[in-house]
Amino acid sequence: MLKKVVLALAVLIVGLGALVASRPSTFRVERSITMASPVEIPFGAVNDFHKWRFWSPWDALDPKMQVTFDGAYAGPGAIYTWSGNDQVGKGKMTNLEAQPYDSIRIQLDFLEPWPASNVTTFTFKTVPEGTQMTWAMEGNNNFMGKAFSLFMDMDGMVGKDFEKGLASLKKLSEEEAKNRREREALMKAREEAEAAKAAEPAQTATPTP
Template sequence: MLKRVFLALAVALVGFSAVVASRPSAWRLERSITIAAPVDLPFGLVNDFHRWRFWSPWEEIDPKMKRTFDGPFAGPGAIYAWSGNDEAGRGKMTILDSKPYESIHIQLELLEPWPATNIATFTFQPGAEGVTVRWAMEGHNGFLGKAFSLFVDMDGRVGKDFEKGLATIKSLTETEAKNRLEREALLKARAEAEAAARAAQPAPNGPAQATTTTP
């Protein structure tokens, strides 16, 4: 009887391993959003790791998370490393390439709780209704990653984080775009008022001419 149980378990394990091995190793997920704002605003939020704390869906996981920055302040070569609780884990991001107002490529290295290296890509495409921001991530799964994907919908799980982050970028940049227009209108009105005030001032009298008298 015990022999049959072990045999059944062995067959089940072989079958499970075959199913896991048949899973694709490469994976990719993507989310997008259209933002009614100039392209420089969302691009700037992504291109500067110091500003990720304002919109990243993972920044609020651990309020005590330690953050360090290295390399250039923003753009290619900028590095952001973090270390937090069990949920936040430990890892770092490096901007590999940054084309102003077009695309940003980031290498994401997860060190804890499980090692992984993925590539995140942000693209920015201006259009009639605003700029469409696409956030994609791709990588490769080993055996454990393939097994994990059988029980957890990573696209749905991580995709929700992407959607939340993009929605926050939209809210921040559309608000800033509105504030920018209001500031520009205020400065224009002030300049016009000052110009009108100068035009309304009377012209200064010319210098008095000296007169001579004949004795």
């Protein structure tokens, strides 16, 4: 009887191992959004890690999260490290490449709750409505990652965070675009008023009898 139990467990373990091994060795999560904003606004909000706190979906999960900035202030070479609660974990982002108003590539290294290294890419495209922005993450699945994928849907889990972040960035960018238009309209009105005033003929004083 014991031999049968051991044999059954062995078959189960081998079967489970084969099932895990059959899972995809790579993954990709991607979400897109279109916003009524010139491309330089969302591009700048992503390219500068200091601005992530205004739109990142993870900052709100831990208001006490510790953040440090190293390397370049923004763009390639900029480094962002964070350490927070169980929901945000601990890790580091490094800006690898930034093609102005086209794409940004970031190395994303998770340290806790489990180590992982992925590449995140933001792409920007000018469209009639404003800007179409895509946020994607790619990585490799080791054995633990494959086992994890049996119980958790990476696309559904991470994709929801991407959707929240893109929605926040859309709101931020469209508000900034609106503020710019209002400032430009105000400056133009002032310039036109000053030009009109300067064009008025000088009034000559009427001599008193």
